[in-house]
Amino acid sequence: MSLLHLDKATIKFGGLIAVNEVSFEIKPGQLFGLIGPNGAGKTTCFNLITGVYKPTSGSIKFEGREISGTPSNKIAHLGIARTFQNIRLFGALSVLENVVVGGFLRHHTGLGSAIAYLPPAIKETDELKQEAMRLLEVVDLAHVANVRSRDLSYGMQRRLEIARAMATQPKLLLLDEPAAGMNPQEKMDLTGTVRRIRDEHDKTVLLIEHDMRFVMELCENIVVLDHGEEIAQGPPSEIRNDPKVIEAYLGEAV
Amino acid sequence: MKFFAVRAGSIALAVAACFALQSFAIGKGDLVFRLVFLAGLYVTLAVSLNLINGITGQFSIGHAAFYMVGAYGAGYTANNYAGSWGLKGPLLMLVLLLIGAVVAAVAGLVVGLPSLRLRGDYLAVVTLGFGEIIRIFVQNSPPLGGAYGLTVDAQFKFKYVWMVWLLAILCIAVCRNLLKTAHGLPFLAVREDEIASSAMGVNVTRVKVTAFVIGSAFAGAAGAMLANFDGFISPTSFPMELSFTILTMVVLGGTGSITGSALAGGVLFYIPEYLRDLKPVSGSSLVAAVIAVIAAVYVVKRIADHYHGDKGKRAALYLGTIIAGVVLQIILAAVFKNVPSLANANFEASKLRMVIFSSTLIILMLLRPQGVFAHHEFSWSWIQRLLGKKVPTTAVSV
Numbered sequence: 001m002s003l004l005h006l007d008k009a010t011i012k013f014g015g016l017i018a019v020n021e022v023s024f025e026i027k028p029g030q031l032f033g034l035i036g037p038n039g040a041g042k043t044t045c046f047n048l049i050t051g052v053y054k055p056t057s058g059s060i061k062f063e064g065r066e067i068s069g070t071p072s073n074k075i076a077h078l079g080i081a082r083t084f085q086n087i088r089l090f091g092a093l094s095v096l097e098n099v100v101v102g103g104f105l106r107h108h109t110g111l112g113s114a115i116a117y118l119p120p121a122i123k124e125t126d127e128l129k130q131e132a133m134r135l136l137e138v139v140d141l142a143h144v145a146n147v148r149s150r151d152l153s154y155g156m157q158r159r160l161e162i163a164r165a166m167a168t169q170p171k172l173l174l175l176d177e178p179a180a181g182m183n184p185q186e187k188m189d190l191t192g193t194v195r196r197i198r199d200e201h202d203k204t205v206l207l208i209e210h211d212m213r214f215v216m217e218l219c220e221n222i223v224v225l226d227h228g229e230e231i232a233q234g235p236p237s238e239i240r241n242d243p244k245v246i247e248a249y250l251g252e253a254v
Numbered sequence: 255m256k257f258f259a260v261r262a263g264s265i266a267l268a269v270a271a272c273f274a275l276q277s278f279a280i281g282k283g284d285l286v287f288r289l290v291f292l293a294g295l296y297v298t299l300a301v302s303l304n305l306i307n308g309i310t311g312q313f314s315i316g317h318a319a320f321y322m323v324g325a326y327g328a329g330y331t332a333n334n335y336a337g338s339w340g341l342k343g344p345l346l347m348l349v350l351l352l353i354g355a356v357v358a359a360v361a362g363l364v365v366g367l368p369s370l371r372l373r374g375d376y377l378a379v380v381t382l383g384f385g386e387i388i389r390i391f392v393q394n395s396p397p398l399g400g401a402y403g404l405t406v407d408a409q410f411k412f413k414y415v416w417m418v419w420l421l422a423i424l425c426i427a428v429c430r431n432l433l434k435t436a437h438g439l440p441f442l443a444v445r446e447d448e449i450a451s452s453a454m455g456v457n458v459t460r461v462k463v464t465a466f467v468i469g470s471a472f473a474g475a476a477g478a479m480l481a482n483f484d485g486f487i488s489p490t491s492f493p494m495e496l497s498f499t500i501l502t503m504v505v506l507g508g509t510g511s512i513t514g515s516a517l518a519g520g521v522l523f524y525i526p527e528y529l530r531d532l533k534p535v536s537g538s539s540l541v542a543a544v545i546a547v548i549a550a551v552y553v554v555k556r557i558a559d560h561y562h563g564d565k566g567k568r569a570a571l572y573l574g575t576i577i578a579g580v581v582l583q584i585i586l587a588a589v590f591k592n593v594p595s596l597a598n599a600n601f602e603a604s605k606l607r608m609v610i611f612s613s614t615l616i617i618l619m620l621l622r623p624q625g626v627f628a629h630h631e632f633s634w635s636w637i638q639r640l641l642g643k644k645v646p647t648t649a650v651s652v
Contacts, residue, residue, distance in 0.1 A: 050453055052449070052453075071452070072449075072452040072453050073452045073453075073454075073455050073456055073457045073458070076452075076453060076454055076455030077455050081453070081454070082453055084449075084450065084453075088447045088449060088450035089446075089447075089450070090442065090443045090446035090447060090450065090451075091446055091447075092442070092445075092446055092510075092629065093439070093442055093443070093446065097439055097442075100436055100439055101439045101440065101443045101451070101454050101456070102454045102455075104436055104437075104439060104440060104454075104455070104456070105454065105455030105456070107436065107437070109437075111437055111464065114431060114432055114435040114436075114437035114438070115428050115431050115432055115437075116431065117261075117427075117431040117434060117435065119257060121435045121436075121437060122434075122435065124435075124436060125434075125435045125436040125437075128436045129436075164454065165454075167454075168454060168455055
């Protein structure tokens with residue numbers, strides 16, 4: 001059974017069709033890439049999946065369950081977590097606290113227990129922190145756990161976003177341009193991190209990326225969007241030689 | 255076991271401190287008593303608004319309305335129903351307090367549910383409007399006394415100041431506990447970024463409404479105190495300016511800092527009261543003071559902007575500037591004594607109190623726009639950090 005299934009998902013903003021009848025299927029354990037030129041509708045696609053927007057038509061199924069129109073926070077509870085293209089960390093909070101926010105959706109003590117500062121809430125807080133600390137080790141940020149996240153370097157902030165998304169213990173992880181603005185060395189490290197997340201932590205990953213080499217090296221299956229339309233789909237070797245993809249990226253012959 | 259010992263100890267300490275304050279205030283006359291009592295209310299109001307504005311980041315400027323709702327709710331109940339309950343003393347006050355809190359919390363829920371989907375300025379406009387609606391509604395409803403105000407069956411008049419301060423401490427404790435546990439993080443996360451919060455599974459609207467309801471409940475409890483201890487409330491006791499005063503306390507104390515707003519609540523309430531007693535000053539020393547203050551503020555601002563060296567040296571420079579300002583004032587005052595038109599003019603300093611108060615606020619915002627405490631808490635680890643020790647810099651440390 002597929003983990004995520006988009007079936008002719010469409011969204012219109014007024015007269016603009018941002019995503020037009022896009023369909024693809026992601027199987028559990030896949031590393032899936034979503035690529036396309038600027039303005040192709042990739043991030044809008046993410047926003048549809050995570051409930052920021054409701055599709056105008058078409059369906060989005062997660063584990064066989066219709067999720068289009070479900071609010072973002074409920075989708076996070078179902079098991080889809082994401083990072084953001086323009087980093088959206090909780091700037092004033094520490095690195096550790098950012099990750100704890102991600103893990104907090106699995107809390108089981110009540111607000112009353114926290115307000116009265118009772119042992120269950122204290123204990124849960126400690127557990128969440130320890131769990132967050134382990135995740136910070138995965139993305140190699142444990143040494144800056146108490147730094148304000150706003151003060152981190154760009155590459156570190158991107159990794160922190162991944163750790164925060166991982167803290168929700170998602171089944172499907174959506175990464176929106178995780179390598180943007182990184183240097184070649186950082187990109188290589190990131191490739192390793194994403195692979196490790198898939199292999200050791202058993203996640204399915206869907207990522208948006210501009211860097212073709214990065215995507216081709218990492219992903220097993222790729223969907224290409226252009227002007228909101230799906231123009232190709234398949235393994236990297238096919239995508240690389242697809243005339244439509246080349247045209248979308250390089251422009252057509254004059 | 256240790257946990258409960260510490261908990262029981264700190265509660266006992268808080269109660270003891272409140273009783274100590276009461277025994278200090280008693281016998282010092284009505285004025286001192288009233289000051290101590292009102293200061294406690296303002297601390298509660300500032301800290302509870304900080305939960306909404308500072309911690310959750312929802313710009314509400316209608317806090318006086320919830321204070322008012324609580325006051326009228328508890329006052330009306332005390333006049334019309336409380337007589338038949340057969341309760342007495344602190345127990346009756348406690349029940350009235352809860353009624354004030356519940357009524358205000360319900361009002362908070364009713365206002366919050368639809369309006370907290372709005373952001374920033376829009377929410378500010380809604381809360382401001384709500385404040386006016388409540389005030390005008392009360393002004394025009396005879397059962398609540400209308401514009402004449404409501405005289406509350408004042409069996410608690412000038413009694414139980416300890417309860418007021420216990421309420422303030424409770425309010426501070428609730429906010430502090432919230433931030434000490436993971437439950438506080440969604441509140442801060444909503445302040446930082448709503449979209450990211452909801453992608454992390456935080457129910458943004460629910461978090462906002464929770465903050466709003468808790469904050470309103472404390473304001474309502476403070477209102478219940480006011481109604482029953484003061485014995486008289488009227489729509490003019492809750493003007494729009496009151497909301498702004500409370501907001502000023504939060505901003506000046508450092509938005510998001512619990513201790514900052516508590517301190518600012520006490521101090522900002524006290525300054526205008528204190529200034530009432532100033533002796534008349536001559537025109538010469540007044541003009542000298544104005545010049546000295548402007549000069550000192552200018553120099554301090556220059557130092558803050560351009561001196562990036564050692565912290566200790568900078569503090570010394572500030573101190574030096576302040577001393578120089580005082581000296582300048584004395585010298586200038588002596589010089590201006592020779593100007594007859596200035597030396598002979600006498601000013602009632604008590605009439606200048608609001609001018610002095612507002613200039614103080616302007617100067618503070620010029621020199622420290624992030625508030626006295628910024629986002630810091632006055633805590634043991636903060637003092638350690640000031641002394642140069644390495645301690646985690648965030649609210650919730652490992």
